[in-house]
Amino acid sequence: MIMKIEELASLIKDGCKLATPADYSGVAMAVTRELIRQKKKKLHIIGVPTSGLQSELLIGAGCVSVLESSALTLGEYNPAPRFSAAIKSGSIKLIDATCPAIHAGLQASQKGLPFMPLRGIIGSDILKNHPDWKVIQNPFSQDDDKIVAIPAIKPDVALFHAPFADREGNVWVGRRRELVHMTQASKTAYVSVEKIVDGNLLDDETLAAGVLPNLYVGAVAEAPSGCWPLSFWHGEGEDKEHLDHYKAVAGTQDGFDEYLQQFIFDGEIS
């Protein structure tokens, strides 16, 4: 259950359907760099409900075949250069969604249901272009009342970074409940944490409410500053200088390849 990052990353196979959180929710960036070092292929990334630098790097490194998300944003470092290039060349398949539809699809999976209905969306080009959504009649209404049916999204793996876990693999996520939903919708979760703590997190009732129990967790690895260069839960810690550097060099494939060599293939900066 508790293992090294390299081992955790090796459990993620080519073609894996990988659920990943938005930048505000704890992105497993150290694991992401290891996925690039292990040259993963054909990943289907699900941004829950959006994605950022993680997908940008994986796309640029050629690890991604499908991006299913409501956005890919680098925040104030937009536009994302390798994402833009991939879209221009058509090298990845896009499944563009809207945030609550990603949540609804995961919720359906979480409950073992085929789909979840959702309001809104009707009349948008998102609906027109989405391969899976269907407009159905509300079966409880006598009137014409159309609603969008979002089929279950069933990821193979939920991958994220959290503050701490115990040695049994119970992970504390606090109020970041989307991590719980995302994990319960997935076959398993691989989690990097700032630290592994002694004792069992479920023994303390005040902590227990924020615990993702190890029933759902397949692997945990310790990775201090595992979100670098992103901030963790929108707290302190965004490495502005590094992100400015990325923006400056990643505009060309050559510049991006040099970035990969320097910051990923040559090993972790500690």
Add this chain to the structure above:
Amino acid sequence: MSDASSKKALICFIANLLRDCNHVAVGASSPIPGAAALLAKAAWSSPRHVNILGSVKNNFLTNGSQELFDCAAQGRIDAFFLGGGQIDGSANINLMGRGEYPNNTPRWPGTFGSAYLYFLIPKVILFREEHSRRVLVDTVDFVSAPGCSAPETYRTGGPYGLLTNKAFFKFEKEKGCFSLKSIHAGSSLEDILDNTGFDFLYDKENTPATPEPNPELLKVLENEVSVKIRDVYPQFSDTIFTH
């Protein structure tokens, strides 16, 4: 007007639009609307609840990032802000990209929650500082979220108005178009006609100037709210306040 003072004027203008709200939600990268919501709360304790996505201090939700959408569907959010790389005269917004989908150039980040929230939040204020024919187009290239829906479509929310750095338009739901309500200092009707790519209703003789921000409200912004804004939007705060 300097850039800083015109931004402060926009903040005060928006704050006045939020005075009748209980709960205002603001997206992550919207410093002017976020500042306006914090200002309205500080000045009038109305809205009572301000939720700034991505902020730790100003986010009171505890059921994960889906809770905001659940709130919206239940009618628990009164106002929200949307922008767009393109906005057209029917209040359709495009957050996807220019050109033909899926190979847009440029491609923008994506639709986020707009295709849903636009249907379910009563007062959606479209806000985009840039007022140009590049942004305010006749027809958007991609409808991330439609401004209007067929009468049988479930819709409890939609566009309230459009605010730019030149003017404020109200959206006329029955007519399905914008009407020009006020012109900001430094602009004119002619300027607005020149720089708007869609048709809109206007009164040729009598479109009022946007009122100057109330000095008392500006004082609250400078003295009380600037600190709170700095917590959430440090870079933006540095550009408009001299701390």
